[in-house]
Amino acid sequence: LVRPQQSNVVTLSDLKKCSMCTKFFNTFVNWVKYYEQESSEGERATVTDGEEELSDWDRYCLEEYEALMADDQENEEPEDMYVIHSPFTM
Known part of the structure; x- marks a missing residue:
């Protein structure tokens, strides 16, 4: 110092x-x-996109959220593909 x-x-x-x-x-x-x-x-806030202020932590969270959402959309199957068996019918 x-x-x-x-x-x-x-x-x-x-x-x-x-x-x-x-x-x-x-x-x-x-x-x-x-x-x-x-x-x-x-x-410390940093300016991105001209208007939005994001800290390093907020930017990291946003990137991780976007990556998780993209991964979730890739692995999403149509709902009619699932077979649900009722325990009351045989």
Whole structure:
């Protein structure tokens, strides 16, 4: 995160040069905020199709759902192919 000029001291100028200084402070000062940042990184929304916003997880779920639906349609048999036997008739 921070690469100080001196290995045993972190100075204000070292922090100002660091692009992730907010994460550095949240790690040591406000662990709840740090935890929220770390846990929400996978939920960042991305824009697809110009209007619809999907996170990585939503996009994965949509792809899996579409694959399952396509597989289900390929394996679907017509209903008249099924033979139902009644337990009361012989």
